[in-house]
Amino acid sequence: MNKKLTRFRFDMKTIAVLLLIIYFAIFLVYPIYKAFAGSLHNWNPLIDKYDFVGLDNFKHVLTSSIFWQSMKNTFVFAFFSVVFRIVLGLGLALLISSRFTKMRTVFQGLFYMPTITPLVAVSFVWMWMFDPQFGLINKIFNLDINWLKDSTWALPAIIIMTIWKDFGYATVLFLGGLMGLPEDVFEASKMDGANAWQTFWRITLPLLKPTTLFVLITSLITYLQAYIQILIMTEGGPGTSTYVISYLIFDEAFVKYNFGTASAMAIILFVMIGILTILMFKATGERKMKS
Numbered sequence: 377m378n379k380k381l382t383r384f385r386f387d388m389k390t391i392a393v394l395l396l397i398i399y400f401a402i403f404l405v406y407p408i409y410k411a412f413a414g415s416l417h418n419w420n421p422l423i424d425k426y427d428f429v430g431l432d433n434f435k436h437v438l439t440s441s442i443f444w445q446s447m448k449n450t451f452v453f454a455f456f457s458v459v460f461r462i463v464l465g466l467g468l469a470l471l472i473s474s475r476f477t478k479m480r481t482v483f484q485g486l487f488y489m490p491t492i493t494p495l496v497a498v499s500f501v502w503m504w505m506f507d508p509q510f511g512l513i514n515k516i517f518n519l520d521i522n523w524l525k526d527s528t529w530a531l532p533a534i535i536i537m538t539i540w541k542d543f544g545y546a547t548v549l550f551l552g553g554l555m556g557l558p559e560d561v562f563e564a565s566k567m568d569g570a571n572a573w574q575t576f577w578r579i580t581l582p583l584l585k586p587t588t589l590f591v592l593i594t595s596l597i598t599y600l601q602a603y604i605q606i607l608i609m610t611e612g613g614p615g616t617s618t619y620v621i622s623y624l625i626f627d628e629a630f631v632k633y634n635f636g637t638a639s640a641m642a643i644i645l646f647v648m649i650g651i652l653t654i655l656m657f658k659a660t661g662e663r664k665m666k667s
Contacts, residue, residue: 465549
């Protein structure tokens, strides 16, 4: 009987592993292979065109001014969104953990609500809030800005919306990290005469490095691929002021049907995200070795 149960468990594990391998092969490996193969072809599925062109798509992309404009917009968007997500998330987590411990669960739910709200719905709400005539933003701050139709303010407007929606995710993660920190270390710092600022920089922040790294990497990957809010709120405009790389890929593939060019852009984005992730892990590892 025991041998049969052992075999059954072994078979179930084998089936689970095989299903996992099949899942990754279909939804991860094959799409990457298809994108790479497509990047080497002049590919238009509407007219059943799939002609081999080698690296011509990559040459076209890398010499395109709109590609570099979208790259610039992507890094500006990702940088400010990531920085404010971490700063606001950590700051709010510190405030809740130190001042509102009894209402921690309430605040966690309150600030996490925008994170689980569909991005499409949030984008439409913020479009109304940024309306130059009836929007709350201009009325509350007594401004006269046509946020989404002005090339100077369109990208900052999308960044503001994105930060509002997402910083609650970082808050919850940092709260979890703070709750897991050893109390005896903080008691020892108080006995040594360290003030709140010194305790934060020398103890709290270094101990939160794993959480910070996780938030940093996941946020960077997310924001380098952002396009839904751009698609809904500005459609890349005015002009190309809010074109980001993911929106440009979408535009090339599903509007212009240049799947080969879109695949080349996707491969470049994939490589770029991979390199940045490796560099961040490497930098963090080197710091740990030094410390």
